[in-house]
Amino acid sequence: MNKIASCINLPGGLLNRLSDIVGAAGLVTDPADMETYIAEQRGLFRGETPCVVQPATTPEVSQVVKACQDAGVAIVPQGGNTGLCGGAVASGEVILSLTRMSKIREVDPVNFTMTVDAGCVLANLQDVAEAHDRLFPLSLGAEGSCQIGGNLSTNAGGTAVIRYGNSRELTLGLEVVLPNGDIWDGLTGLRKNNTGYDLKHLFIGAEGTLGIITGAVVKLFPRPRVRSTAFIALRDLDDVLEVLGRARKASGDTVSGFELIPRICIDISIRHTEGNFEFLEGKHEWYALIEFESSEETLDLTSAMENFLASTYEEGLVVDATIAQSDSQREQFWFLREAMVLSQKPEGASIKNDVSVPISRVPQFIREANAAVAEIYPGTRPLAFGHVGDGNVHYNLSQPVGAEPQEFLDHWDEITGRVVAIALSMRGSFSAEHGIGKLKVHDLAAHKSPVELSMMRAIKTAFDPKGLMNPGKVL
Numbered sequence: 001m002n003k004i005a006s007c008i009n010l011p012g013g014l015l016n017r018l019s020d021i022v023g024a025a026g027l028v029t030d031p032a033d034m035e036t037y038i039a040e041q042r043g044l045f046r047g048e049t050p051c052v053v054q055p056a057t058t059p060e061v062s063q064v065v066k067a068c069q070d071a072g073v074a075i076v077p078q079g080g081n082t083g084l085c086g087g088a089v090a091s092g093e094v095i096l097s098l099t100r101m102s103k104i105r106e107v108d109p110v111n112f113t114m115t116v117d118a119g120c121v122l123a124n125l126q127d128v129a130e131a132h133d134r135l136f137p138l139s140l141g142a143e144g145s146c147q148i149g150g151n152l153s154t155n156a157g158g159t160a161v162i163r164y165g166n167s168r169e170l171t172l173g174l175e176v177v178l179p180n181g182d183i184w185d186g187l188t189g190l191r192k193n194n195t196g197y198d199l200k201h202l203f204i205g206a207e208g209t210l211g212i213i214t215g216a217v218v219k220l221f222p223r224p225r226v227r228s229t230a231f232i233a234l235r236d237l238d239d240v241l242e243v244l245g246r247a248r249k250a251s252g253d254t255v256s257g258f259e260l261i262p263r264i265c266i267d268i269s270i271r272h273t274e275g276n277f278e279f280l281e282g283k284h285e286w287y288a289l290i291e292f293e294s295s296e297e298t299l300d301l302t303s304a305m306e307n308f309l310a311s312t313y314e315e316g317l318v319v320d321a322t323i324a325q326s327d328s329q330r331e332q333f334w335f336l337r338e339a340m341v342l343s344q345k346p347e348g349a350s351i352k353n354d355v356s357v358p359i360s361r362v363p364q365f366i367r368e369a370n371a372a373v374a375e376i377y378p379g380t381r382p383l384a385f386g387h388v389g390d391g392n393v394h395y396n397l398s399q400p401v402g403a404e405p406q407e408f409l410d411h412w413d414e415i416t417g418r419v420v421a422i423a424l425s426m427r428g429s430f431s432a433e434h435g436i437g438k439l440k441v442h443d444l445a446a447h448k449s450p451v452e453l454s455m456m457r458a459i460k461t462a463f464d465p466k467g468l469m470n471p472g473k474v475l
């Protein structure tokens with residue numbers, strides 16, 4: 001069967017025009033081949049598209065966008081399709097996948113920058129930086145398949161925000177194809193450039209609603225040469241901030257990771273992911289994974305970690321701890337941390353919150369939210385874990401054991417409403433890390449002020465007056 005002829009719902013001639021632009025290698029219309037582009041990470045949505053277009057260059061992206069504009073057809077930009085809010089889910093629009101744009105355009109170790117295609121897989125960028133004796137510090141569970149364009153479009157944070165900042169802080173320049181097809185070349189590697197509005201920030205975190213990121217200049221850092229990683233048990237949740245503060249001081253402010261982990265997350269990771277096991281004897285309510293990291297090889301971070309643990313242990317803040325003795329042991333610690341995300345699924349229905357509060361309010365937030373959830377749906381199991389060093393708590397809730405999944409999920413709005421209200425009462429955010437996508441459009445409308453919403457709508461209208469760039473997302 002002619003694959004192009006099998007494609008439905010596109011105005012006459014558009015498919016042939018797209019095929020002329022990207023060639024046979026860049027057009028997917030076979031439903032079986034489209035599956036990976038329409039399946040959604042968490043099974044919350046089911047995508048639908050007439051075709052997936054995969055341009056190989058920025059001019060091709062521009063031509064595809066122009067062709068779709070001329071035909072009045074909307075586009076959903078897609079990277080690795082790992083996002084957690086349905087931002088890359090199509091509802092009949094053409095999917096524009098950046099997968100074939102995966103070139104490293106330039107590495108400038110002296111300028112500590114790297115210029116890359118938007119479709120580069122995050123883990124590849126980390127490897128290339130390392131090969132040049134540099135560090136690209138963005139790191140997250142989906143790094144083997146998410147793309148830098150998707151990371152920037154969601155302003156992804158990851159595990160090292162405490163030290164290096166979010167994707168926004170890691171970006172110096174962008175190349176973007178605008179909704180009218182124009183190409184904006186903003187690929188600068190400058191650290192200082194005060195020449196009016198800093199346009200790149202409009203596209204970072206815009207989740208593809210203002211244009212398609214096709215290239216980026218990202219910051220590199222000296223490659224860490226010494227590291228010390230510890231897995232600790234805390235006396236109490238309330239001690240976590242004191243322990244973090246002590247860790248920063250004791251390490252010369254080299255803390256690059258600080259992950260809060262509740263007992264239940266260890267249980268489910270061991271239960272559902274092969275290769276995980278207990279690192280400490282005995283069971284405790286709260287744990288943390290702490291990492292110190294430095295490029296200065298004479299710095300003795302192991303001694304710093306030992307001293308920090310000895311003093312916090314003496315004072316009773318830390319009740320047990322183990323320091324990784326090898327890279328593979330360190331990887332084991334992080335493997336357990338990453339396993340927490342996927343190990344929630346086999347535990348049944350799960351209600352997820354991705355909130356942030358000022359770091360100083362994290363323990364209070366968890367306690368108040370736990371109490372509220374217990375009142376709404378007794379037996380609910382809170383999994384409050386995450387990058388406590390940046391105030392981001394993944395406040396996920398697993399259904400009570402033996403409960404009817406749908407009955408639990410029926411309380412989604414009530415539960416997330418209360419959890420978000422608690423975070424907002426502390427001047428927190430209802431979506432700290434994963435964005436808005438399709439999932440949180442109503443939350444955005446409910447929680448942003450009228451002034452913020454009107455500024456956001458004005459920006460959207462200025463860039464995309466016809467509303468053809470990732471419609472139904474964010475706003």
Ligand SMILES: Cc1cc2nc3c(=O)[nH]c(=O)nc-3n(C[C@H](O)[C@H](O)[C@H](O)COP(=O)(O)OP(=O)(O)OC[C@H]3O[C@@H](n4cnc5c(N)ncnc54)[C@H](O)[C@@H]3O)c2cc1C
Binds near residue numbers: 149150151209
């Ligand atoms: C296991 C796991 C762990 C995660 N951990 C973290 C974490 O620690 N921190 C964190 O912040 N996030 C985390 N995430 C979510 C994270 O935001 C995404 O995985 C990732 O940043 C998205 O990249 P992607 O290429 O998959 O984008 P996609 O999912 O394809 O797209 C995400 C959004 O960006 C848009 N988009 C994609 N590419 C482009 C482009 N080139 N131009 C314009 N718009 C584009 C899409 O339209 C969509 O709105 C995690 C996800 C998973 C599955």
